[in-house]
Amino acid sequence: MGEDIGTMVGNNFKGSVEIKSRLGKRRVLLVLDDIDSIEKLNLLAGGRDWFGSGSRIVITTRDETVLDYHDAEIEKFKMEALNDRDSLKLFCWNAFGVNRPTEKFEYMASRAANFANSIPLALCVIGSNLKGKSIEEWEIDLGKYRKVPHADIQGVLEISYYSLSELERKIFLDCACFFKGEKWVYVERVLEACDYSPCFRVFASKCLMTIDENGCLEMHDLIQDMGREVVRKKSLLIPGKRSRLWYHKDILQVLKENSARMSILPPF
Amino acid sequence: MFLACRYESDIIEKIVKYISTKVAPAPVQLKHMVGLDTRFEEVKSVLHVESNDTVRMLGIYGAGGIGKTTFAAYLYDKIRHHFESSTFLLNVREKSDKGIKGLEDL
Numbered sequence: 577m578g579e580d581i582g583t584m585v586g587n588n589f590k591g592s593v594e595i596k597s598r599l600g601k602r603r604v605l606l607v608l609d610d611i612d613s614i615e616k617l618n619l620l621a622g623g624r625d626w627f628g629s630g631s632r633i634v635i636t637t638r639d640e641t642v643l644d645y646h647d648a649e650i651e652k653f654k655m656e657a658l659n660d661r662d663s664l665k666l667f668c669w670n671a672f673g674v675n676r677p678t679e680k681f682e683y684m685a686s687r688a689a690n691f692a693n694s695i696p697l698a699l700c701v702i703g704s705n706l707k708g709k710s711i712e713e714w715e716i717d718l719g720k721y722r723k724v725p726h727a728d729i730q731g732v733l734e735i736s737y738y739s740l741s742e743l744e745r746k747i748f749l750d751c752a753c754f755f756k757g758e759k760w761v762y763v764e765r766v767l768e769a770c771d772y773s774p775c776f777r778v779f780a781s782k783c784l785m786t787i788d789e790n791g792c793l794e795m796h797d798l799i800q801d802m803g804r805e806v807v808r809k810k811s812l813l814i815p816g817k818r819s820r821l822w823y824h825k826d827i828l829q830v831l832k833e834n835s836a837r838m839s840i841l842p843p844f
Numbered sequence: 845m846f847l848a849c850r851y852e853s854d855i856i857e858k859i860v861k862y863i864s865t866k867v868a869p870a871p872v873q874l875k876h877m878v879g880l881d882t883r884f885e886e887v888k889s890v891l892h893v894e895s896n897d898t899v900r901m902l903g904i905y906g907a908g909g910i911g912k913t914t915f916a917a918y919l920y921d922k923i924r925h926h927f928e929s930s931t932f933l934l935n936v937r938e939k940s941d942k943g944i945k946g947l948e949d950l
Binding site: 599602603604605606607608609610611612616620621624627628629630631632633634635636637638639640642643646648649650651652653654655656657658659662665666669670695696697698700729756757786788796797798 | 910
């Protein structure tokens with residue numbers, strides 16, 4: 577059983593020295609999830625000599641080129657979308673709790689799964705949004721998905737957002753703008769102080785957020801982006817007209833120009 | 845500590861509980877896994893987990909929402925027992941974007 581090696585490593589340089597000295601002789605498995613630049617990869621896994629012989633380093637990234645310019649050769653594996661059969665299976669797990677549709681929903685299920693373009697995140701979100709609904713309600717919701725342009729995952733995710741109650745939407749936006757990665761007990765305290773009583777179950781059941789094993793609030797990047805985009809779209813050019821500000825440059829601009837409207841909520 | 849139990853089932857339960865506290869949980873919640881085992885088979889031949897000759901690096905790439913992190917977590921869970929130490933750094937981009945403080949957490 578491997579012992580955990582994720583500890584404090586100080587600043588970038590100290591971190592790389594520390595990694596080398598601690599792991600240089602050990603056979604380790606290291607997964608670096610969501611690397612977006614070559615610099616970050618070099619800081620965390622600069623070369624083969626950082627790790628003991630037999631070690632394996634696994635990297636996930638959206639940007640294939642990150643893998644091209646490293647001293648050590650990196651084998652590539654392209655993550656493809658699911659095939660049709662697996663797409664339907666994943667959709668059904670989320671929509672019905674089993675891996676195939678009931679007879680009544682067979683046709684509807686494959687239509688609904690199609691709107692996800694075989695992307696697992698979209699399959700989970702659409703499936704869980706339709707869970708427990710009647711066939712008439714499915715029909716209405718499928719009409720909404722049909723209006724989303726092809727391959728627009730943000731549009732698909734937004735439908736789940738608009739299926740929330742008004743209060744739940746506010747809480748969701750707060751979470752997307754300010755609280756991702758924070759302890760849920762803390763988030764709950766802040767929201768309760770605003771007179772919101774957050775019911776986490778709703779968000780979890782729609783696959784919008786989860787609480788990880790450390791009790792921290794987690795949501796997929798694309799779901800967070802969707803929430804922030806909902807806020808940003810209120811006024812693309814004038815940050816002072818948006819309900820929430822989280823980006824320091826926007827905040828600075830609003831403060832400098834004194835352009836905040838009453839609708840604005842402060843970042844915590 | 846286990847001998848105080850009278851029944852075998854009690855002892856097993858206690859052992860399971862005890863071991864569970866020692867084993868780190870999967871880095872992300874893995875439920876309804878679909879299509880991951882066939883991918884795992886493909887990757888296994890690239891990783892050569894049992895070979896000890898060199899350090900190998902594998903890059904999993906693809907669009908957002910396609911399941912890269914889920915697959916990496918699945919892979920991690922399947923092979924980590926082969927290694928002396930193992931760790932999974934989740935969301936490096938997001939944590940490091942918060943500045944040096946973020947990298948410290950890693």
